[in-house]
Amino acid sequence: MTEPTNEPTPNISEYQLGESVGYLISRVKSTLSNLITQRSMAELGITSQQGSILFMVASGKCLLAAELAREYGIDASAVTRLIDRLEKRGLLTRVRSNEDRRVVRLALTPEGHAIAARMPGIFNGVLDNLLNGFTPEEVGFLKSMLRRVLVNSGEQTGLTRDAASHPDSKS
Template identity: 90%
Template sequence: MTKPSPIPPPEISEYQVGESVGYLITRVRSTMSNLVTQRSMAELGITSQQGSILFMVASGKCLLAAELAREYGIDASAVTRLVDRLEKRGLLTRVRSNEDRRVVRLALTPEGQAIAARMPAIFTGVLNSLLGGFTPEEVGFLKSMLRRVLVNAGEQTGVTRDAASKPDSKS
């Protein structure tokens, strides 16, 4: 067993984690996820990740497990387990494509669709709480900056330049 070093090296002791943009983004994401899970578990009996997946399928943004894996940055086996759980609960089904039998699309059951339809209100409620005291302009600026981060990472944001500059609701 090794002893912990009493004095951390300078690259650790001088690093101000509370000033790290990456740390702050991670903490905000974790906090949002926890708050959405609290509400979605209380109201719908599902986690934020399950609700988010149902919403993404309902919106048409992610209709394949591989698309979910890319969207959430998780491996295919984790998506498969999530989809298995949602399918076991009767919230979604796998549907083999008629055009290409190798392709398996995800489709919501009526119950899954009903839950997906309730997720935007949960997302918006949590974000409105977290963004309390922000002006619409500040929210618009925050969204614009976050979109720029995504563009810098090579991601498409799916928002036109005009829409990106317009302040709107806090969600």
């Protein structure tokens, strides 16, 4: 067995982490999530992920656990645990379909709807702080580039190559 070493391998020591687009996107996502969680915990007593799930259900984008798993890139068991927590808090319920008993839709309770309605304000407030000093054109360009990355990934995002080139509002 070889002794562990603290010497970085040459390829690793030469890699400029701060210049990696993937690293920067990951750090921005982590920072955004942490800031939203700080604010949503203080104001609503929920995490950013819980608030985001409530918002996705309220908007109609994700009404099934499988849709949430795809949207967030997490496994079904993690989504089930998140849904269990939200259901235990009385923020959403599972509703079995009358047409197909195998299908279980998610529905918000009145309290869940109230929280979901407050999430865009939290999202926008955090983003406004993070994008402070950006011009509307720069924000539009950033969004356009991020949309193109998603389109290039081949993910089913609902975006087309044409939609990826149109800038719009800040958030």
